[in-house]
Amino acid sequence: MATEPVIEVKASAKQPLGMSAAAFMRDYWQKRPLLIRGAFPSFQLPMSGNDLAGLACEDGVLARIVAFDRKRDRWHVENGPFPEDRFLHMGKRDWTLLVQDVDRWDADVAKLLASFAFLPRWRIDDIMVSFAAPGGSVGAHVDHYDVFLLQGQGQRHWAIDARPGAPLGTREDAPIKLLEIFSASHDWVLDPGDMLYLPPGVPHHGVAVDACLTFSIGMRAPSVGELLVAWAEERGRELGDTRRYSDPDQRAVSEPGLVDGAGIARVRSVLASALTADDAELANFFGRFLSTYRLADTAPRKVRAITEGSIAARLKKGRGLVPSPSVRLNFIEHPEGTRLFGAGEALDLTRAAASACTRGAPIDASWWDAASSADHAGVRAAVERGWMVFA
Ligand code: SIN
Numbered sequence: 038m039a040t041e042p043v044i045e046v047k048a049s050a051k052q053p054l055g056m057s058a059a060a061f062m063r064d065y066w067q068k069r070p071l072l073i074r075g076a077f078p079s080f081q082l083p084m085s086g087n088d089l090a091g092l093a094c095e096d097g098v099l100a101r102i103v104a105f106d107r108k109r110d111r112w113h114v115e116n117g118p119f120p121e122d123r124f125l126h127m128g129k130r131d132w133t134l135l136v137q138d139v140d141r142w143d144a145d146v147a148k149l150l151a152s153f154a155f156l157p158r159w160r161i162d163d164i165m166v167s168f169a170a171p172g173g174s175v176g177a178h179v180d181h182y183d184v185f186l187l188q189g190q191g192q193r194h195w196a197i198d199a200r201p202g203a204p205l206g207t208r209e210d211a212p213i214k215l216l217e218i219f220s221a222s223h224d225w226v227l228d229p230g231d232m233l234y235l236p237p238g239v240p241h242h243g244v245a246v247d248a249c250l251t252f253s254i255g256m257r258a259p260s261v262g263e264l265l266v267a268w269a270e271e272r273g274r275e276l277g278d279t280r281r282y283s284d285p286d287q288r289a290v291s292e293p294g295l296v297d298g299a300g301i302a303r304v305r306s307v308l309a310s311a312l313t314a315d316d317a318e319l320a321n322f323f324g325r326f327l328s329t330y331r332l333a334d335t336a337p338r339k340v341r342a343i344t345e346g347s348i349a350a351r352l353k354k355g356r357g358l359v360p361s362p363s364v365r366l367n368f369i370e371h372p373e374g375t376r377l378f379g380a381g382e383a384l385d386l387t388r389a390a391a392s393a394c395t396r397g398a399p400i401d402a403s404w405w406d407a408a409s410s411a412d413h414a415g416v417r418a419a420v421e422r423g424w425m426v427f428a
Pocket residue numbers: 133166167169174175180184241243251253
């Protein structure tokens with residue numbers, strides 16, 4: 038008899054997910070929650086609460102403070118960036134500072150992503166980091182994407198409702214999305230290094246036991262609506278005004294005001310054929326689409342010439358090449374080769390060069406020395422576009 042997968046596992050050095058990545062994907066990914074004790078054993082904090090507060094004061098950083106006023110049963114949200122002195126007079130309890138996209142700003146936080154290399158990189162949206170005072174929480178809510186909640190420092194109490202059909206109605210009276218009704222089916226206190234995986238739509242409520250830092254590795258799932266709008270816009274631009282509704286089979290009518298079923302059927306078929314794409318067209322669209330996602334810098338970049346000799350020299354000095362924090366890179370295979378996308382543009386290069394630019398580890402001198410001259414040319418083109426920068 039098949040047994041239901043467990044909801045709590047203990048990680049080991051060989052299996053940080055408490056099981057193989059294949060078993061995790063088969064049994065849990067997008068299906069059911071999993072608490073992994075000791076997923077990051079002897080976890081080294083990549084940043085402190087003070088670092089996070091500093092980041093929350095910088096321009097262009099997405100930061101929020103969420104506070105709960107127990108006496109008045111009221112939630113408050115304040116959006117950053119914050120003035121430097123904002124954190125001097127914080128209350129002792131019941132507030133959380135949350136900063137999104139921290140992997141873009143902090144290379145040590147970005148290194149955490151290496152542990153999630155069993156997932157396609159484009160499926161990972163960002164690492165959000167929260168610092169909470171004791172009692173701090175963003176309330177009971179659901180997210181529309183998968184998330185790995187890694188406890189970094191201190192303890193957090195997590196309650197979740199893993200039952201199918203859990204109520205998802207939201208409260209109207211709060212400035213953040215909160216569930217009207219939440220009752221827990223499971224709850225745990227997480228210690229540093231413990232990690233809770235939640236698929237989309239699982240109600241959860243985290244409350245800081247003591248001052249704590251939580252790293253949320255959030256997934257990206259484009260909504261069908263946004264995909265459709267982007268695809269239709271691209272197709273519409275390509276088609277222009279040339280292709281038109283046509284009806285050589287139209288008969289004489291007795292009710293000129295009526296749009297009849299035959300007319301609707303013709304519209305359906307025109308739209309369906311306009312939106313259909315072959316694999317190559319769709320891959321080109323999707324790669325570009327992914328590379329311009331939220332906050333990624335889509336302003337046309339100046340191409341700045343650089344020689345391969347100068348790249349090699351800097352790598353020799355120990356400076357690695359990493360993707361620019363404001364660009365999202367991904368690549369596709371097409372019949373003629375490999376195409377890298379960044380900031381909405383495409384670059385044809387070798388598979389090895391594309392892989393090196395997106396593998397999550399810096400390109401270093403030893404990679405460069407072992408690479409072919411075609412690989413060098415590909416990396417140089419990515420540097421010239423500003424997609425890859427020296428760390
Ligand atoms: C938090 O870090 O406080 C909230 C994370 C979440 O619930 O998604």
